[in-house]
Amino acid sequence: MIDLRIPKHIGVIPDGNRRWAVENGLTKEKGYEKGLDPGLELFKLCEKAGIEEITYYGFTVDNTKRPRFQRLAFSEACIDAVKMLSKENASLLVVGNTESPMFPIELMPYAIRRQSFGDGGIKVNFLVNYGWQWDLKNYFLDENKKQNPLDLIYSRDISRVDLIIRWGGRRRLSGFLPLQSVYSDFYVINDYWPDFKKEHFYNALEWYDRQDITLGG
Amino acid sequence: MIDLRIPKHIGVIPDGNRRWAVENGLTKEKGYEKGLDPGLELFKLCEKAGIEEITYYGFTVDNTKRPRFQRLAFSEACIDAVKMLSKENASLLVVGNTESPMFPIELMPYAIRRQSFGDGGIKVNFLVNYGWQWDLKNYFLDENKKQNPLDLIYSRDISRVDLIIRWGGRRRLSGFLPLQSVYSDFYVINDYWPDFKKEHFYNALEWYDRQDITLGG
Numbered sequence: 299m300i301d302l303r304i305p306k307h308i309g310v311i312p313d314g315n316r317r318w319a320v321e322n323g324l325t326k327e328k329g330y331e332k333g334l335d336p337g338l339e340l341f342k343l344c345e346k347a348g349i350e351e352i353t354y355y356g357f358t359v360d361n362t363k364r365p366r367f368q369r370l371a372f373s374e375a376c377i378d379a380v381k382m383l384s385k386e387n388a389s390l391l392v393v394g395n396t397e398s399p400m401f402p403i404e405l406m407p408y409a410i411r412r413q414s415f416g417d418g419g420i421k422v423n424f425l426v427n428y429g430w431q432w433d434l435k436n437y438f439l440d441e442n443k444k445q446n447p448l449d450l451i452y453s454r455d456i457s458r459v460d461l462i463i464r465w466g467g468r469r470r471l472s473g474f475l476p477l478q479s480v481y482s483d484f485y486v487i488n489d490y491w492p493d494f495k496k497e498h499f500y501n502a503l504e505w506y507d508r509q510d511i512t513l514g515g
Numbered sequence: 516m517i518d519l520r521i522p523k524h525i526g527v528i529p530d531g532n533r534r535w536a537v538e539n540g541l542t543k544e545k546g547y548e549k550g551l552d553p554g555l556e557l558f559k560l561c562e563k564a565g566i567e568e569i570t571y572y573g574f575t576v577d578n579t580k581r582p583r584f585q586r587l588a589f590s591e592a593c594i595d596a597v598k599m600l601s602k603e604n605a606s607l608l609v610v611g612n613t614e615s616p617m618f619p620i621e622l623m624p625y626a627i628r629r630q631s632f633g634d635g636g637i638k639v640n641f642l643v644n645y646g647w648q649w650d651l652k653n654y655f656l657d658e659n660k661k662q663n664p665l666d667l668i669y670s671r672d673i674s675r676v677d678l679i680i681r682w683g684g685r686r687r688l689s690g691f692l693p694l695q696s697v698y699s700d701f702y703v704i705n706d707y708w709p710d711f712k713k714e715h716f717y718n719a720l721e722w723y724d725r726q727d728i729t730l731g732g
Contacts, residue, residue: 360731430697434664437651447651469701473731476693480647484686484701514577514690 302507305460307351309482310340311474314466314490316368321490327371329492336494337379341386343499344420351421353456354379355474356392359429362400369400376426377404384408387419393453394427401427411455423456430473448477458482461506465491465498481513519724522677524568526699527557528691531683531707533585538707544588546709553711554596558603560716561637568638570673571596572691573609576646579617586617593643594621601625604636610670611644618644628672640673647690665694675699677728680719682708698730 312333319329337354344352356376362369381404384390392408394401405426437450448454453475459482462474467488471479485502489495532546554571561569573593579586598621601607608628611618622643650669665671670692676699679691684705688696702719706712 358731363732430694431664434694438662438664438667447648468726469703470699471697471701472729473697476697477647477651480688480690480693482687484688486686509685512689514575515580 302503304348304503305483305506306349307353307457307459307461308344308349309353309355309459309462309474309479310337311355311462311464311466311472312337312491313464313468313472315372315492317466318490318492325367327368330371330375331378332492333375334379334382336491338382338386339494339496340499341383341388341420341422343496345387347499347503349420351423351457353423353425353459353475353478355472356394356424356426356428358425358473359395359398359400359427359432360473362427373400373402376424377402380405380408380424380426383422383424386422388422389419390422390424391455392424392426393456394425395429395432396427398427423453425453425475428453428473430476433475434477451477453478460511461485461502463487463499463502465489465494483509519720521565521720522700522723523566524570524674524676524678525561525566526570526572526676526679526691526696528572528679528681528683528689529554529708530681530685530689532589532709534683535707535709542584544585546707547588547592548595549709550592551596551599553708555599555603556711556713557716558600558605558637558639560713562604564716564720566637568640568674570640570642570676570692570695572689573611573641573643573645575642575690576612576615576617576644576649577690579644590617590619593641594619597622597625597641597643600639600641603639605639606636607639607641608672609641609643610673611642612646612649613644615644640670642670642692645670645690647693650692650694668694670695678702678719678723680704680716682706682711682715700726
């Protein structure tokens, strides 16, 4: 570990909860709570590795069109995850459309970044009721387009992502922070998120270490 | 082939020209011209497969910071590629910052979509001196925030991309059409672009056929 070039900011797409549930004889919405422990374990591994910022993809505006049972289950899992992370040494921020009824009111206090516990620690961003189109709306209304687009979007407190890790085998961004992801290296793990293993994370870091970083140059 | 679900629009990131040149004992800038034949071959395969739109990643504003020899070589290769495609049955459009001196004047006539030859054929977009930040600086500012961001950007004539194929092994978008790519499936080929084989394309189509398409839902 000590010799690896560590990404500053990793994006986490914890996909495959529903497929995991079905393959384990459960109904789809039962998969989400199984994602809580992996989320905390990954946080601790990032802390240990010296990563400075993590962004978890909670749920999106697109996702809220799913059946009500599923929506309630993934909202609940996000609330629990944020509460769990709020007990860690982290600087926590929930980013998403707080003006919609789909945004869980329990998470309102986290829509402003706060030192949750301890002395600051890792920046942790949690996308909740996030939508890429929502994220860009503010930008398209601004008169001054000379500014960096990254300073004008709703998610402007989230920095450029170095490495995106997606569980569940799909090779796509699914609307995850389009502007912060333009140069991100993208690592896909076939296992479902509830089957998280620390080797997934270490393999991703080893792979990232072998990539050249050009930022489009 | 006949049973595959064919993507409507594929994005092509033809990477690895310089690495190919170096591995073949040439100087880096010699790699670009070797990308011309693959470009035409891929176009013909797309035509045959019934693909409706192709976007080639030519060069970017970021790329123009490279050494002058390389810049001249990749500009020349893009000019040749567009001229070559203009002889095919295609509806051709070059998209990029035409107001910068880095934009090859030879390609100005293609900055407006034209039926190049034949009865229309495939929509072919060629990104030349393209920049994702440039793309987002829309010249008409729209007051109606309900409008789709995709209708406001410079590249608005380019539709959502279904499948992005990248040659050269890197797993990142490198600034390729960030808004059209939010839901794209992303297929990476380890071979360099000058080593293009038709099997690459067929493997990508077979892989795409096995993906579920949710558009973030």
